[in-house]
Amino acid sequence: MLLLEHSVEKVHPNTLTSGLGGLINNNVNLSVASNVTATAPKYTRGSMNANSEWQSNELIPAELSVNVQTYKHECAMTLANLYETLNEEDYWSGVWQKHAHYKETLIGIAYEQQGFFEEAKSSFELVMSKARNDYSNQPASFSMNDELCLWERHWIRCSKELNQWDFLLDYGTTNDLPNWMLVLESAWRIPDWDKMSKAIMAMETNMPSDCTWKLALYKGYNAICNSNNRNLEQVEQMVELSTNFLIKEWRRLPSIVSSAHIRILHAAHQVIELQEASHLHQGLFTASGLSHPGLYIHERPQVDIRAVIKTWKNRLPIVADDLSHWSDIFTWRQHHYQAIVSRYDTDGSRINAANGQNSLIGSHASAQSLIHYARIARKHCLFNVSLDSLNRIHTIPKVPIVDCFQKIRQQLKCHLQIHSTNPSGDDLQEGLSILESTNLKFFQNDSIAEFYAMKGHFYSKLGNYEEANRSFSAATQIQDTLVKAWALWGEYYDDLFTRCEVFANRDITLGERAICAYMHACRHQNEAKSRKFLSKVLWLLSYDNDQHKLTIATEHYNPGVPPINWLPWVPQLLQSLVRERDGNQLISIVSQVSKIYPQAVYFPLRTMYLFIKMEVREIKYKIRKFFLNFVRFL
Amino acid sequence: MWRCSRIMHHQRDLNSNVMTTLEGIVDQLMNLREDWNEEILRQLRLALAKCYHSAFETRDNVADACFSMPTFQFLRKLIVTFVSDTETESSEATSVQRRSQITVQDLDWVQMKPNFVKDFSFKGSRKLRDLIVKLKKWIKILEAKKNLSPKSWLLEEKSHYLSNFSNQIGDIALFGEFLLPKVFPAVVSISRFMPRVDIVNKQYNSARRFYVRGHNGKEYPYLGKDFLDISLSN
Numbered sequence: 001m002l003l004l005e006h007s008v009e010k011v012h013p014n015t016l017t018s019g020l021g022g023l024i025n026n027n028v029n030l031s032v033a034s035n036v037t038a039t040a041p042k043y044t045r046g047s048m049n050a051n052s053e054w055q056s057n058e059l060i061p062a063e064l065s066v067n068v069q070t071y072k073h074e075c076a077m078t079l080a081n082l083y084e085t086l087n088e089e090d091y092w093s094g095v096w097q098k099h100a101h102y103k104e105t106l107i108g109i110a111y112e113q114q115g116f117f118e119e120a121k122s123s124f125e126l127v128m129s130k131a132r133n134d135y136s137n138q139p140a141s142f143s144m145n146d147e148l149c150l151w152e153r154h155w156i157r158c159s160k161e162l163n164q165w166d167f168l169l170d171y172g173t174t175n176d177l178p179n180w181m182l183v184l185e186s187a188w189r190i191p192d193w194d195k196m197s198k199a200i201m202a203m204e205t206n207m208p209s210d211c212t213w214k215l216a217l218y219k220g221y222n223a224i225c226n227s228n229n230r231n232l233e234q235v236e237q238m239v240e241l242s243t244n245f246l247i248k249e250w251r252r253l254p255s256i257v258s259s260a261h262i263r264i265l266h267a268a269h270q271v272i273e274l275q276e277a278s279h280l281h282q283g284l285f286t287a288s289g290l291s292h293p294g295l296y297i298h299e300r301p302q303v304d305i306r307a308v309i310k311t312w313k314n315r316l317p318i319v320a321d322d323l324s325h326w327s328d329i330f331t332w333r334q335h336h337y338q339a340i341v342s343r344y345d346t347d348g349s350r351i352n353a354a355n356g357q358n359s360l361i362g363s364h365a366s367a368q369s370l371i372h373y374a375r376i377a378r379k380h381c382l383f384n385v386s387l388d389s390l391n392r393i394h395t396i397p398k399v400p401i402v403d404c405f406q407k408i409r410q411q412l413k414c415h416l417q418i419h420s421t422n423p424s425g426d427d428l429q430e431g432l433s434i435l436e437s438t439n440l441k442f443f444q445n446d447s448i449a450e451f452y453a454m455k456g457h458f459y460s461k462l463g464n465y466e467e468a469n470r471s472f473s474a475a476t477q478i479q480d481t482l483v484k485a486w487a488l489w490g491e492y493y494d495d496l497f498t499r500c501e502v503f504a505n506r507d508i509t510l511g512e513r514a515i516c517a518y519m520h521a522c523r524h525q526n527e528a529k530s531r532k533f534l535s536k537v538l539w540l541l542s543y544d545n546d547q548h549k550l551t552i553a554t555e556h557y558n559p560g561v562p563p564i565n566w567l568p569w570v571p572q573l574l575q576s577l578v579r580e581r582d583g584n585q586l587i588s589i590v591s592q593v594s595k596i597y598p599q600a601v602y603f604p605l606r607t608m609y610l611f612i613k614m615e616v617r618e619i620k621y622k623i624r625k626f627f628l629n630f631v632r633f634l
Numbered sequence: 635m636w637r638c639s640r641i642m643h644h645q646r647d648l649n650s651n652v653m654t655t656l657e658g659i660v661d662q663l664m665n666l667r668e669d670w671n672e673e674i675l676r677q678l679r680l681a682l683a684k685c686y687h688s689a690f691e692t693r694d695n696v697a698d699a700c701f702s703m704p705t706f707q708f709l710r711k712l713i714v715t716f717v718s719d720t721e722t723e724s725s726e727a728t729s730v731q732r733r734s735q736i737t738v739q740d741l742d743w744v745q746m747k748p749n750f751v752k753d754f755s756f757k758g759s760r761k762l763r764d765l766i767v768k769l770k771k772w773i774k775i776l777e778a779k780k781n782l783s784p785k786s787w788l789l790e791e792k793s794h795y796l797s798n799f800s801n802q803i804g805d806i807a808l809f810g811e812f813l814l815p816k817v818f819p820a821v822v823s824i825s826r827f828m829p830r831v832d833i834v835n836k837q838y839n840s841a842r843r844f845y846v847r848g849h850n851g852k853e854y855p856y857l858g859k860d861f862l863d864i865s866l867s868n
Contacts, residue, residue, distance in 0.1 A: 587640065594644070598653065599656065599806065599807050602642075602653070602656055603809070605642060606642070606660070609639065609642065
């Protein structure tokens with residue numbers, strides 16, 4: 001049986017399925033079964049995926065019912081490997097929860113699962129040094145081997161996610177036996193094309209079967225970017241090869257698309273971009289190769305460049321994808337943006353408006369992609385990566401002013417978010433210092449206003465309310481229609497108003513100002529954004545006092561707000577309408593909404609009307625009945 | 635409440651056409667309420683559930699258990715609302731009158747009525763077990779009657795207005811279109827009501843499902859439950 005399994009390595013998945021299925025379903029002598037199933041996956045890892053989901057479910061009962069201690073660990077390890085190749089991180093970490101020797105391994109795995117790669121990396125380093133101390137005198141047991149491999153693999157993964165490719169390149173090359181796979185993956189990002197070519201040559205013969213598409217892809221990368229041997233025809237070939245390999249990989253997986261397929265989808269993205277990059281380079285460099293220097297030739301690649309850049313801008317990975325995939329895509333694009341910039345910049349002799357334009361496009365795209373990457377890193381809570389990437393913008397020589405603004409904005413957001421997870425005053429101070437050191441002259445009015453608004457926000461977080469108020473008013477004076485400024489000011493007043501300890505002592509003027517600011521923030525057609533401000537307004541109305549000052553304020557500032565913003569809040573408005581206290585003021589708001597959107601208001605209004613009528617009638621009936629009983633009693 | 639009516643009058647003045655059509659539609663939709671026998675069935679089922687509940691609580695001594703005062707009052711109310719033709723002063727006066735008018739016309743009911751009254755008027759002892767037996771018997775009778783009636787019927791039988799409605803009469807948006815604000819062209823308006831109305835039976839309720847075709851050609855099913863509201867079952 002074992003021999004049979006050995007020879008089944010490259011066979012079509014279906015025969016393997018039926019073979020193993022028969023084995024497991026017949027419940028053959030369980031100790032043998034576990035041994036076989038333990039070794040079988042090792043051999044069939046390349047082709048097992050057709051029945052892997054089902055098989056892992058079978059392995060688990062097989063595992064549980066095995067009483068033989070010797071095979072238990074092997075079973076667990078092969079199960080873990082199965083999960084890892086299937087990209088099922090949660091299941092994988094579940095297996096390791098039960099079988100890890102060191103507590104720090106578990107900590108590292110838990111951090112990695114949640115995405116806190118920095119902490120994960122440090123805990124893996126800790127456990128590695130600990131193990132080194134433990135085992136410096138005595139040899140480690142065989143079962144520790146898997147754990148040691150795990151540490152290395154996951155340390156590498158954490159570094160990848162943290163964008164530390166230069167570390168990885170060093171790590172890959174310093175050992176006596178270089179880790180060519182790692183070199184292959186990190187060299188093109190630095191970029192270090194010599195090491196890349198060396199790695200390709202080394203890996204030619206040595207590639208594991210499920211990564212052959214990677215080799216083709218990287219050969220393609222090398223062919224375009226390596227200035228020594230640029231070979232654009234080869235790229236097409238490589239694209240073909242890698243697509244074929246990827247399709248074969250896809251076929252091996254089960255037909256239900258799951259997390260195992262994600263890797264292939266990412267790879268497909270990379271292959272498409274390789275192809276587009278080759279077109280781009282063809283456009284760029286054949287233009288210079290031709291000997292007619294007329295304007296016509298230069299204009300043609302311009303159209304292609306713009307189209308490619310636009311496609312790339314629109315085709316982004318989703319936020320939930322791994323940061324390493326984002327870095328794959330973005331680093332590749334960066335190389336090309338830089339190529340565009342250098343191509344059009346070094347054409348110093350032909351001072352052409354079109355050239356200047358193109359290089360500006362290149363640097364704008366480059367800066368934008370760095371900023372976008374930083375934004376995604378921030379959303380993943382990997383703040384150091386984000387700040388790092390933002391600082392790299394300074395390496396681009398001529399950055400358009402819009403990008404500078406965006407860069408500063410992202411930096412500030414980073415600091416704010418760090419502060420919210422780790423509240424010490426430092427990050428706020430840093431943010432403030434960034435704001436104060438920027439020279440506001442270069443920016444346009446709305447950017448300046450936004451800077452002032454953020455300044456006010458930072459001040460209010462620090463507790464410096466005077467300065468905050470001043471900055472906010474400056475912001476709104478500069479640019480009246482900036483939603484952000486009004487919104488942040490509203491939040492500031494809201495905070496002050498609701499912060500009071502005793503309800504009776506609340507300062508109603510603060511509330512009025514908060515409402516005024518929020519209503520100003522809603523003065524635009526984008527309904528989704530004003531939803532939260534209107535909800536805050538409605539909430540603040542519950543803090544109203546006897547003179548109904550807050551409702552009066554709401555009504556007063558309503559005329560600027562387009563009725564569409566009130567649409568989701570119609571039921572709440574109607575409820576407040578009916579309440580005795582402050583309904584009068586809200587009539588105007590509701591009638592304004594009902595003028596534009598009669599049907600939206602009609603149904604809830606009618607329901608409420610009939611409901612109230614019924615209630616009133618019930619009360620009247622009860623009173624009458626009581627009265628009649630009373631009379632009868634008399 | 636007067637504020638509500640003020641706004642409604644306001645609305646009626648402004649877009650009278652739309653308002654009247656809307657009111658017409660809603661009134662007609664009220665016709666899709668459940669029948670008298672379904673309603674009795676529902677009340678009886680609820681009563682049975684309550685009885686089982688109290689039987690469980692007194693399960694040590696079921697044979698002697700009596701049903702409680704609220705249940706008795708509930709039964710009395712049931713008899714009053716469905717059986718009496720006389721004017722009552724209850725708050726659901728109009729609906730009761732309408733129902734009693736309909737039930738009077740239904741011959742089966744007229745036959746069943748005396749038995750119903752006799753069964754459910756408990757003079758002397760109020761044993762739980764008897765009540766359960768009687769409830770089960772009547773539920774079976776009414777269920778049999780219900781199974782005879784068709785599972786779906788044409789809209790024309792109940793409401794001419796709805797079946798002849800088209801978007802030339804008025805531009806009404808689909809129910810629930812305005813719950814989430816959309817840009818104006820994206821709002822789908824009613825093109826017509828499809829002729830078929832299905833009866834959907836759940837555990838205690840029986841509801842009517844009707845279909846509306848929007849002006850984008852797509853058909854949207856709606857479920858009409860009781861209590862004057864309409865819900866989207868899409």
